[in-house]
Amino acid sequence: MPTRPAIVAVGRTRFGEHYEKEPEKLIEEAWLKASMEADLERKDLEACYLSDYFLPITNKLGLEEGFLSELTELHVPMEVTRSFSSALSNACNAIQAGRYSMVLVGGIEKMTDRWDKIRDDLMLLEDPWSYYAGCTPEANHELMLRAYIKEYGLNGENLETLNTALAQISVKNHLHGTRNEYAQYQRKITVEQVLNARKEAHRPLGLYDYAPVSDGAAILILTSEEVAKKLTNKPVYVLGVSSATDYLTYPAREDMTHFLVSEISMKNALKMAGKNLWDVQLVELYDQSTVMEMVSLEDMGFCKRGTAWRNIHESCQDYKGYYEIDGNKLFVNMSGGLKADGNPLGATGGAQIFEVVKQLRKEACERQVNPDEELECGCVLELEGFGTKGYVCVLGRE
Amino acid sequence: MSSEPIERRVSYLGDRLRGNRCLICGKEYFEIRDYCGNCGRKSFGKMVNTDLFYEKGKLELCTLVNEPTNKFTKLGSYIYGTVSFHDCRIRVPGRLTDRTAICNEEVDFSSLEGREVVPRFRRRYSVDKSDVIPTISLAFTFADEYYPHQEYKIIRPKKEYDLPGIVGYGVYTSRFRIREGNIERSVPFIDEDSITAAVEAGKLALIHSGVDNSCIGKIYVGSESNPYAVKPIASKVAQVLKLGEENEDVQGVDAIDTEFACKAATSMFKDAVSLVNYPKSNIKYAMVIGTDNSQAAPRDCPGGELDLFVGYGAAAFIFGKQDVIAEIEGWYSCTSDTPDFWRRDGEPHPMHGGRFTGDPAYFKHVRMSAKKLMEQLNLQVGDVDYFVAHQPNVQFPVRIAKELGFKEEQYAPMLQVAKFGNTYSGAVPIGLAAVLDRAKPDNRILIASYGSGAGSDAYSLVTTNQILDKRHNQRLTIAYQAQNPFLEHVDYTTYRRLKLGM
Numbered sequence: 001m002p003t004r005p006a007i008v009a010v011g012r013t014r015f016g017e018h019y020e021k022e023p024e025k026l027i028e029e030a031w032l033k034a035s036m037e038a039d040l041e042r043k044d045l046e047a048c049y050l051s052d053y054f055l056p057i058t059n060k061l062g063l064e065e066g067f068l069s070e071l072t073e074l075h076v077p078m079e080v081t082r083s084f085s086s087a088l089s090n091a092c093n094a095i096q097a098g099r100y101s102m103v104l105v106g107g108i109e110k111m112t113d114r115w116d117k118i119r120d121d122l123m124l125l126e127d128p129w130s131y132y133a134g135c136t137p138e139a140n141h142e143l144m145l146r147a148y149i150k151e152y153g154l155n156g157e158n159l160e161t162l163n164t165a166l167a168q169i170s171v172k173n174h175l176h177g178t179r180n181e182y183a184q185y186q187r188k189i190t191v192e193q194v195l196n197a198r199k200e201a202h203r204p205l206g207l208y209d210y211a212p213v214s215d216g217a218a219i220l221i222l223t224s225e226e227v228a229k230k231l232t233n234k235p236v237y238v239l240g241v242s243s244a245t246d247y248l249t250y251p252a253r254e255d256m257t258h259f260l261v262s263e264i265s266m267k268n269a270l271k272m273a274g275k276n277l278w279d280v281q282l283v284e285l286y287d288q289s290t291v292m293e294m295v296s297l298e299d300m301g302f303c304k305r306g307t308a309w310r311n312i313h314e315s316c317q318d319y320k321g322y323y324e325i326d327g328n329k330l331f332v333n334m335s336g337g338l339k340a341d342g343n344p345l346g347a348t349g350g351a352q353i354f355e356v357v358k359q360l361r362k363e364a365c366e367r368q369v370n371p372d373e374e375l376e377c378g379c380v381l382e383l384e385g386f387g388t389k390g391y392v393c394v395l396g397r398e
Numbered sequence: 399m400s401s402e403p404i405e406r407r408v409s410y411l412g413d414r415l416r417g418n419r420c421l422i423c424g425k426e427y428f429e430i431r432d433y434c435g436n437c438g439r440k441s442f443g444k445m446v447n448t449d450l451f452y453e454k455g456k457l458e459l460c461t462l463v464n465e466p467t468n469k470f471t472k473l474g475s476y477i478y479g480t481v482s483f484h485d486c487r488i489r490v491p492g493r494l495t496d497r498t499a500i501c502n503e504e505v506d507f508s509s510l511e512g513r514e515v516v517p518r519f520r521r522r523y524s525v526d527k528s529d530v531i532p533t534i535s536l537a538f539t540f541a542d543e544y545y546p547h548q549e550y551k552i553i554r555p556k557k558e559y560d561l562p563g564i565v566g567y568g569v570y571t572s573r574f575r576i577r578e579g580n581i582e583r584s585v586p587f588i589d590e591d592s593i594t595a596a597v598e599a600g601k602l603a604l605i606h607s608g609v610d611n612s613c614i615g616k617i618y619v620g621s622e623s624n625p626y627a628v629k630p631i632a633s634k635v636a637q638v639l640k641l642g643e644e645n646e647d648v649q650g651v652d653a654i655d656t657e658f659a660c661k662a663a664t665s666m667f668k669d670a671v672s673l674v675n676y677p678k679s680n681i682k683y684a685m686v687i688g689t690d691n692s693q694a695a696p697r698d699c700p701g702g703e704l705d706l707f708v709g710y711g712a713a714a715f716i717f718g719k720q721d722v723i724a725e726i727e728g729w730y731s732c733t734s735d736t737p738d739f740w741r742r743d744g745e746p747h748p749m750h751g752g753r754f755t756g757d758p759a760y761f762k763h764v765r766m767s768a769k770k771l772m773e774q775l776n777l778q779v780g781d782v783d784y785f786v787a788h789q790p791n792v793q794f795p796v797r798i799a800k801e802l803g804f805k806e807e808q809y810a811p812m813l814q815v816a817k818f819g820n821t822y823s824g825a826v827p828i829g830l831a832a833v834l835d836r837a838k839p840d841n842r843i844l845i846a847s848y849g850s851g852a853g854s855d856a857y858s859l860v861t862t863n864q865i866l867d868k869r870h871n872q873r874l875t876i877a878y879q880a881q882n883p884f885l886e887h888v889d890y891t892t893y894r895r896l897k898l899g900m
Contacts, residue, residue, distance in 0.1 A: 116468065117468065119467050119468070120467045120468050120469065123467050127491075128408075129412075129428075129490075129491060129536070130491040131467065132408065132412060132522055132523075132532075132534055132536060133478070133490070133491040133492050133493055133534070133536035133537075134463060134466065134470050134473070134476060134478050134491075134492075134493035134523075134536075134537075135463075135478055135491055136463050136465065136466060136467055136478070138465070139461055139463055139478050142461035143459045143460070143461055143478075143479060143480060146459040146460070146461060146507060146511070147459050150459070150511070201464065201465075202462055202464060202504060202505065203461060203462050203464070204461060204507070249428075249490075249491065250491075251480035251481075251489045251490060251491045252428065252489055252490075256459070256480070
């Protein structure tokens, strides 16, 4: 049986606008936290798996690997991918293959330096043809909502409930953000604020439905099971990690009401982890918009298609800290999600994993969840583009 | 975009909305590919080229974009969504165009979704003044509004004529107007220019004529408002309309732009008919387009008097010897070096010689070409059913018509300047189109263009029986575009902004 990759330390920066900091300062800050947690030195690292979505474009950098080599004075193998989960996935393969026994997985993004050009960058990288046709980073989320409403024939009271449920997602994530010292937004908002922002925008979704543009970095140390047991008494194992790919152009996909990549990667990750769906007690979803959180609950199988809004609405009427779905408790986006925690693309997945690791280790302080049964298993969904790639990572204590 | 090779590839696909269909499973793709994703290797050689240029789509989903990305900010707010074709076998992203001032109104998306749309060839987004102008047809308008969907059906020619002449024609003006006093003028939408109008007019001429686009051997485009000093409009028209046989991604057609102020297009009518009549020529048809987003300085600047008259539009004529609707029986052209109107290279707006543009310029040349042609063909005023003259304003064409002895019923149908403004190279072609829209068989039409600088071309045309057969091929007639319930009137500030473009 191959070794199980284990996370022995995590570290991150607060997400937000870090105008005064250079990208290397952010990654250094995250590294210091992680290395102190496991009492490690740079020279212990055998390789680095890094992620950034478009740091060389936004910050006019050369090869990120060289940049990190200079910073760390390390000459080990380093690979760069576009999302944290992708870096983690590659690192897991290397550990399981027995190639390395200790590697760094890190993610960084610095989006605010790019100022108003960031939306053009985001859209061009998401899908050039949609960009040429006039799409914005927000428009596809709104089209997905329109597709959802039409597919399930929602109107009248149901439509109103759906719109309220989406607002409640944002309110809930902001509430969670108040308990997260690293979150970009640590303040509560109300359903009215979300609804009013939509009205002001004259659009189906408004300012409070969308995750912000952020700077930030996150790092974790991944080791083999044997090494992990020597370093910590609270290792968190990567039980399953899987990904899937879909067309770049969202309108060209057959079904516009959901993300195929989430569905596929969740199924495969659970299979790899040997877990059932409801073994998962805690999930960090990729809520670039409130619609994405709702749809992802369905994509991952927690809610039946076309019904997540009902579960959300019912759970949020008197919110107890979790969604109640068919008698099961599901803790969703305890970090505040992308909405409140922030969304520095290449580092976002790192913060999602950071959250699940902290929860599993019972180190989440105010945010600590207490399910009916012992907390054993959580998972993370990360997307690239508008559902062009999806990664699911299942984490557990055993 | 600063990469010209990428621009070439994007506009090659996007202007025409080119795609593929797998002959094995029927799956359709936007963008060209050698293999079908379903069928794999066995589909090699079994992918047929398709395009959506003349198709009708359906707006499936939409939302409002009121915070566009940087390159789209000049469009203001617009509706963006997904458009499906062929019963949803193919779906593309797209924006609605030709809509102003929607930023502050509540849009009921469900009232727009499900409606039929037509792809429109437009500028894609703003770029620097020195860049190549990006274009695309992922811009749409509703089929039940100003611009209806019209099928392009290639019709096998039935009859060969002794004399070559007009085989079909098309006129395009936008749905925006500015009304000042008793004159109404067409105004381009912000993503339109003389290139997009030329393509539209050419498309409508193909639809009207039923001529096979691959049989057109030469395309002339006359304009004085080409957004490029160097780069032809004709190459874009040839590419988008697929004129001539296509080999790989190159069209087997000769394309050239001409310039002689407002007579740049009419001058080429004789070249076109001569070309198709040359015994050893393998060119069956030639297309001539006059297109202008007529330029004028703002009112308080030198040359600003033109700002009261300039319009926007294009007219395209296809010439050939088969299925002719109006034979050309003769012509006369004259030229003198008369500097009554000019624009120096690099200057955005033309200058104007005031009263010098009248008697010593317009009247002198138009009078001479018309009179000489009538002498040459031995024509009396009574032999002519319709007279068409260049129309820089409302007075000039009426004065010259009267002076030449024409009665109101002979010249009134050509007067379009009060509806569309002075469309420069498009002016006489639009006047001619207005006459052809109503002429009966065996009518004689005398036209006399004028180009500052200066010169005039006169032609005599005689209509055939086939003019009636082809009339039902075209819904976008001059009258349809002049009196359309979907016209939108804009104020002076909006007019200047729209004219300036993206």
